[in-house]
Amino acid sequence: MCFTLFATHAQTSATFDLLHSTAGPKKITTNDVTASCDEDLDICDLDSVASSVDSTAEEMFIDGLDPVLDGPSHDIYPPEEDCDSEPTPQQRKRSRLSSTSSTTGRNGRESENDGSSGISNEKWHSSDDADIKPPHLDFTPVQEPGPQILPTRCTTALQFFQLLFPKKMWQTIVVHTNDYGAKCQGRKGKVWDYICHKDLKSYIALVIYMGMFRCSSLTDYWSVSEHFSLSFPAKIMSYKKFLSISKALHLSDSKEDEKNSFRKGTAAYERLGKIQPLYQVIREACKTFFHPYQNITILERMVTSQDRTVLKRCVKNKSPNMGYKLFALTDCTCGYTWDFFIYEGKSCASQNVGLSYESVMALVDENMLGSGYKLFVDKFYTSPTLFRDLLYKKIWACGPIWANRTGFPKTVVNRLSKNAPRGTMRWIRDGSLLFVEWKDSQEVQMCSTFHKAYEGDTVPRKMKDDALRTLKEVPIPAVVLDYNRLVEFI
Numbered sequence: 001m002c003f004t005l006f007a008t009h010a011q012t013s014a015t016f017d018l019l020h021s022t023a024g025p026k027k028i029t030t031n032d033v034t035a036s037c038d039e040d041l042d043i044c045d046l047d048s049v050a051s052s053v054d055s056t057a058e059e060m061f062i063d064g065l066d067p068v069l070d071g072p073s074h075d076i077y078p079p080e081e082d083c084d085s086e087p088t089p090q091q092r093k094r095s096r097l098s099s100t101s102s103t104t105g106r107n108g109r110e111s112e113n114d115g116s117s118g119i120s121n122e123k124w125h126s127s128d129d130a131d132i133k134p135p136h137l138d139f140t141p142v143q144e145p146g147p148q149i150l151p152t153r154c155t156t157a158l159q160f161f162q163l164l165f166p167k168k169m170w171q172t173i174v175v176h177t178n179d180y181g182a183k184c185q186g187r188k189g190k191v192w193d194y195i196c197h198k199d200l201k202s203y204i205a206l207v208i209y210m211g212m213f214r215c216s217s218l219t220d221y222w223s224v225s226e227h228f229s230l231s232f233p234a235k236i237m238s239y240k241k242f243l244s245i246s247k248a249l250h251l252s253d254s255k256e257d258e259k260n261s262f263r264k265g266t267a268a269y270e271r272l273g274k275i276q277p278l279y280q281v282i283r284e285a286c287k288t289f290f291h292p293y294q295n296i297t298i299l300e301r302m303v304t305s306q307d308r309t310v311l312k313r314c315v316k317n318k319s320p321n322m323g324y325k326l327f328a329l330t331d332c333t334c335g336y337t338w339d340f341f342i343y344e345g346k347s348c349a350s351q352n353v354g355l356s357y358e359s360v361m362a363l364v365d366e367n368m369l370g371s372g373y374k375l376f377v378d379k380f381y382t383s384p385t386l387f388r389d390l391l392y393k394k395i396w397a398c399g400p401i402w403a404n405r406t407g408f409p410k411t412v413v414n415r416l417s418k419n420a421p422r423g424t425m426r427w428i429r430d431g432s433l434l435f436v437e438w439k440d441s442q443e444v445q446m447c448s449t450f451h452k453a454y455e456g457d458t459v460p461r462k463m464k465d466d467a468l469r470t471l472k473e474v475p476i477p478a479v480v481l482d483y484n485r486l487v488e489f490i
Contacts, residue, residue: 066354069383069406123413124426131453139372143291164285181248202236203245251278271344295332297376329363332486339363356381366393376486391449398448422461423474427453436477451479
């Protein structure tokens with residue numbers, strides 16, 4: 001629910017609809033709250049619809065690709081007559097932009113973004129070839145992993161909610177809502193009915209209630225029909241007052257918002273300016289009251305919204321597919337969100353290292369976390385440049401990788417063939433980086449900084465034997481086995 005409050009200031013007239021965005025895909029009719037209490041609210045980023053997918057780079061991001069790191073699908077391997085390969089997921093993607101620029105990590109090292117790697121002349125090794133175990137990193141978290149609160153301090157849902165929503169935040173919202181409401185009503189020659197802490201808490205209680213109990217329209221919650229009526233909303237707050245607060249709800253200082261609006265189009269403009277107070281409070285609270293265990297991951301989350309704003313994204317093949325996109329650093333043990341940030345569009349990504357690199361580095365803070373953590377990521381994030389820089393910060397990493405991603409080995413010597421049986425594997429080591437290809441129902445490419453190529457593990461798979469399908473044990477690389485154990489969080 002706290003995430004949905006962030007969106008209330010992109011267009012205040014749509015507050016009620018936005019606050020319900022996490023409750024489900026069904027939209028509540030809110031025609032009664034579409035009237036703006038300020039003319040400026042009607043001028044709300046009219047180019048937002050086009051901005052949700054406004055460039056080839058944005059389209060690649062939606063498809064799970066990074067324009068800086070991913071080359072055209074037909075450049076995955078150099079053409080070779082005697083070496084046929086099974087089409088990989090990367091080859092089924094649409095051909096995209098390629099880049100020939102160099103990328104520089106945060107530690108100052110550079111890697112040429114020409115689709116090659118330093119091991120192009122090496123050959124792929126099999127499971128029979130010996131590999132070395134990467135140097136061990138001790139797991140030394142800054143704090144003891146787990147909850148950082150006394151068990152006796154929080155025993156109810158309300159007490160846990162108050163950890164993320166402290167008293168100071170209530171005061172901030174009350175002050176800014178009253179200021180904004182008084183200004184809007186004053187322009188109409190009316191008097192604003194000032195709210196207090198109790199009014200705001202009652203309002204938030206109703207928002208949570210409406211998110212759990214869905215009605216077809218807002219007025220149904222205050223219906224007095226003998227056939228359909230709800231007693232709870234009317235006991236808490238009148239419909240008129242709820243509507244009034246919805247129109248005026250404000251997290252930030254309206255004077256600062258006006259100053260920020262004049263900076264639009266410049267580097268000084270803050271797209272998240274209207275939600276910064278609550279945004280930063282919740283981020284700090286998430287990191288304060290819990291410390292992650294060793295296995296962590298980066299997740300992408302959507303907060304649904306029908307609002308019009310440049311911050312809203314359209315993500316195909318996902319439900320919900322329209323709303324605010326969040327990148328979150330999550331604990332794999334319990335799913336706790338330790339840190340997150342809102343995707344602000346293509347302007348937030350560096351032109352040198354890409355959005356996938358920047359997203360991870362913005363969330364993985366070794367000074368707050370500690371060292372020896374194991375980061376599991378999906379194909380969008382995995383890259384040799386990122387993994388090397390994470391290892392420099394003493395953070396391990398592993399995940400599947402696009403075969404056409406910058407730095408992936410291009411050699412075809414002894415690589416997996418199209419007809420390779422299930423369980424066949426190939427690997428190449430480039431210093432701290434291990435690249436693995438494994439044949440299951442299709443080819444799988446992995447990259448890791450803390451695994452040995454093969455440690456004797458097997459998994460059962462159905463294999464054809466004289467026209468019969470029998471269950472057999474086939475080899476599986478350690479990196480694939482570990483990743484599959486945590487794939488439910490990724």
